[in-house]
Structure formats: structure tokens, C-alpha cells
Amino acid sequence: MIRIEPRNANSAIFSYGVPILSAFIALILASIPLWFAGAPVLISYVEMAKGVFGSKFAFSEMLTRATPLMFTGLAAALAFRAKLWNIGAEGQLYLGAMATAAIGTGLIEAPAFILIPLIITFGCAAGSVGMVVPALLKTRYGADEVVTTLLLNFIIIIFLQYMLEGPLKDPMGLGWPQSSPILDQGMLPPLMERMRVHSGLVIAIVCALIAQFMLARSVWGFKLRAVGENVFAARHAGIKVNRTIIGAALISGALAGMAGVSEVAGLKGYLTSDLSPGFGYAGIIVAMLAGLSPIGVVISALFIASVFVGADSMSRAMGVSSYLADLVVSTSLLCVLIGGFFGRFKLVRTSLKGQN
Template sequence: MRLEKRASVPPLALLLASVGAVAFTLVVSSLLVLWAGAPVGPTWGHVLHGGFGSVFAWTETLTRATPLILTGLAATIAFKARLFNIGAEGQLYAGALGAVAVGGLHGGEGFAAPDALLFAGMVLAAALAGALLLLGPALMKAKLGVDEVVTTLLLNFVVLLGVSALLDGAMKDPSAMGWPQSVALKTELELGRLVEGARLHTGLLLAAVLAVALWALLRFTPFGFDVRALGANARAAQFAGVPPTRTLVGVALLSGALAGLAGAVEVAGRTGYVTLDMSPGYGYSGIVIAMLAGLHPLGVLAAAVFVAGMLVGADSMSRAVGVPTYIADVIVAASLLAVLVAGLLAQYRVRWR
């Protein structure tokens, strides 16, 4: 058996691949639901209703989707240039610490800066913290050939240990009664609510705008062409005049900044302070979302809402029928594998000998 690349991929093949991926995901997940001893129909009904069946469900889903959009965009721009950034989780926490350092530690009584300036400084600090955290691995890859998968992954643990030390030390909130959390942001620096009485905040609008901006950057600018060329074939791109190191550094700064902004948005929009359990793996989930979206910035919006809806709906389903919430992780993982295999079969035909 061998794979032979198709000369062209007809739209019908792509449509059938998508339908097949959805069908495979439903079958695998339904078998697991049956194995858990629950009825398939009502279980799926609770998942869909819990994630999308009411205004409250939609607000919770979109609130969960907001940081996922930003980490998904961070993975998208990095993977487009074949810079495999696995460190978005650490960059998110670095961004959250940067936001609190400006808006919490230096935003107390007697600070003369206007709130608008302080907010801009908070966002800039978060983006800069995430960008600088990825800059080192990118330079090591460009200059020394060091595998960025290893360096970015290990930096996640370094950052989390640093966060733990700071939450019990310099950034600890003295009014938290010993609980390891940072000082809180000023109330004036928190993001506004989009729906009264719900947690959905304006960070969703920021994430959507950044998705559109990243799509335009990749499609219509010389830098976007350099990124796509570098990702398609680095040697050919360099021969055509694309500066590989400069392009890789630009991609690293942009990817890290997006992940850092996810931390700032979580702090300013949802939690108000930094804790060690602030992110339930948003950085790693961003990789899944980027792959589900086919590394398309606008597709990240839909993929993030899908993943967030599954996670929120699984909570409702678990309370109703007793199936563990981990079924949502299985659904997301199965959908990712199905999309990847379906895309492969759409672009290649199987030849048997």
C-alpha cells in the first residue's frame, strides 16, 4: 500500500471528508457513552443543550471560547511557519503575570496614571511577556537548530514553577488568607460584560478582531507571504529571497504575544487575579483548535466555539446522566484525529499492490 498525491482535490472530496470525520467522531463517542451505561440520544441531547441550548449556555460557551481563540491563533501563526510552539500554556501564564504586575501591583492608591493608560500598559505587558518567552526558542531554532518542541514544552513547567513561587512570594495577595493567588486588578481595569448577569466579556470581541486581523495579515501582506512560503518549503523560500531568521522571529513574537494576551483577557475578563489553576490547559487546547481549523485564522473562531461547547455541555451531561465529563476530551481528540485522517485521504489516494 502506498499514498499517491492527487493532482487536484475536488470540492466534493473535501465535503465528503468533513462528513466522514463528523460521522466517525459520533460513532466513537457514542460507543463510549454506551460503554458507560448511558443512553446515546439523551446524552447527546444534554451535551448540546448544556453548550448551546439557552442564552446562559451560549454565554458560558463563548466565555470559555475566548482564551481558546487566542491560543488557537497563536498556534496557527506559528505552525504556518513550521515553528511548532507547544509553549502557549506558559506564555498564557506569563501574560497573566505581566497584566497583574501592571494593573495590580502598580495600580493601587496614589498611582497617578489614568486608567486608560494603565489598561494599555497592562495589555502591552502581557503581550510582551508572552512574546519574549517564545523569542528564545525561536532564536535557538534559527541559529543553532535546537528543536523548538522540546524547548517550548519544557518552558511551560519552568513558567508554572515560577508562577507558584511568585504567588507564594512577591505577588501574593495578603488578603487571600494564605491561598496562593496574586493581588487583584483594579476594578476599573476589568473588561466590560456583554450580557447583563453573565460572565461573557468584551475580550470575545478582541479575540474575534484579532482573528480577522491575522487572516488579513497572512493573506494580503508581504510578511504573510513570507510566513506561508517559509512553512511550505524553507529552503525554496530562502532561495526566493525570504529572510528565514527575521521571518521566524516575527512569527515567534506574534505567536507569543497572542498567547500572552489570552492570559491578560482571562485575568481582566474572568478571574481578576492569577492562580495556578487559572487555565485548564488552554495553551494545549489551542493546538487542537488550530489543527481542527486547518490553520485558518477564521476557522479558529468556529473550532474554538465547538470545543468550548463540548466542554461546557459535558458538565451538564455529567450531572444529568452520570457520564464522566472526560467524554468531552475524547470527543475533541477523536474529532481532531478524524479531521486529520480525512484531510489526508482527500489529498492522497491509496494505491494497493
């Protein structure tokens, strides 16, 4: 007989080792689909590494890709800590992006030190609204936020198509459904010359540091963790559960909205309907790989971005479908889930005599 027993102490080796090992195993497992696709496996891995570390430009592209993942990863991590299942980061990202396009394309003419904070404020507020609605439906009507946030993603993307064909459409865009360009003084400044990596990355890391501190040291963070760990005990201790949930929703939505701000006002410079290749959903994986720790989100976003950028350049070189990246990333989620189990529990061989 095999029995499952909880481990007594949460050992540091497990909490850091499991995610790293899972990521590693997922990368090794990628050799199976590579083999199926008929690509030489070892050369493919070399190409993947070259796509990330091969040049200064390649590395900066990886950092560029990691920036939105840090924001959506933080959005998921903070909400999940409160057991608020925000699966709507994709939609909230587009709400932030729409707010950026609405304000930054000429509605307000102001110098950078006024315009950029305005864009960020409205972008985050738009994201917040996208999460507060499902949170209210949860606290008021008991409607499961998983389903409402997922369905809202579809509604928001349809709304985006309407905005790009109507109010936000670029009159000079030759009929393409895209917004006018963001004013130069509304753009987040770049970090390196001739590279696309921009100061959104710095904002993301600062957000992670603040989130880490708030979660570990502030009363707000304590309440949020208490509600997530045991809602009945939290209520018994006098914590206003619904208010804490709405608060977590506000912050989570704002972070996801910030991903949209940073993609439009940091990278692209205008809004299209294919702005995000699923950054919202990938953020969930980033958060889980990080063990829901804000600082961990920064590291796991770098890993996931490396997989995406590396697999992209590998697939171009080797003629393998770029869906390989999604495959590796989703496999790493499944691996980290299984690994997390062995971090918290151990299997004990029990003899029949030993059982009561």
C-alpha cells in the same frame, strides 16, 4: 494493489467538508465511552446539547470558554504555518496572565483607557518573550522547539507557583496562593448584562480577521507561508528565514499571552495556578481543526468550547467523568488528521498489468 496518489486540485468540498465531518465522527464515537460508562447514550447527547444551547446563559458560557481557545488557536495556527512548532502556548498564556496580575493589581493607578492598553501590551510582550527564547535556541543552536517549548511550560508553571507564593501573593488572600484582584478600571468590559462573556471575545475575533488579512495579503504573510512551505526555496528567493521565524514566534507568543490577559482581566479578575485547564494544548487542536486558517480558528474554537461546556454539564447530569470532553476533542484531532489525508490524496486500485 492499492496506490496513494495526490489529488490534482484542492477541492473546496474537501477543505470545508473534512473538518466538519471529522468533528461529527468524533461526536458519534463518543457514544462508545458513554456506553462503557453505563450512561443512556441518546439522553446524554440531549443533555450535552442542552448544556450549550439550552439557555442564554449556557450559550454565553460557551462563548466565554471559546475566547481563550481562539487566542491559543491563533497562536498555534500562525506558528504552524511557518513550520514553527509552538507547543508552549500553555506557558505563554501564564506569562501573559502574570504580567496582567503584576500591572493590573495596583502597581499603576490609571483610568481604563490607559490601564487596559498597558495590560494588553505587557501581557502580549510577556507571551512573546516566552516564544522568542525557544525560537532563538532553534535558530542559533538548532535546539528543537517542540521539546524546548514543552519543557518551558513546566518551568513557567513552577515559576507561577513561586510568584503566587511570593511577589504576586494577595496579602488579604487568607493564605490561598492567588493574586490580589485586578483593579476595576483594568477589567475588560463585559458584553452582556449578568453574563460572564466579556470583550476579550471581540478582541479575539478582530485578531483573527487581522491575521487572516495579513497572512493572505501582506508581504509578511507571504514570507511566513514561504518559509513554512519550503525553507530552501524561501532562502533561495532571498527571504531572511531566521528573521521570519523570529517574527512568527513574536506574534504567536503574543497571541498566547493575550489568552492569559483575557482570562485574568476579562473573566476571573485575579490569578491562580489553575487558571487554564489546558487551553494551550487545546489550541493546537483548534488550529488543526481549522486547517490553520485564522477565520477557521474562530469557528473551530466555538466547536471545541461547545464540546467542553456541553460535556461538562452532561457529566454533571449523568454522572459520567468530565474527561469525556478531552476524549472527544482528542478524537476529533485524530479524525481530522486522517480526513486531511484523504483530502490531499486518493487511493487508487491498480492492477498488476498497469504497473511499470
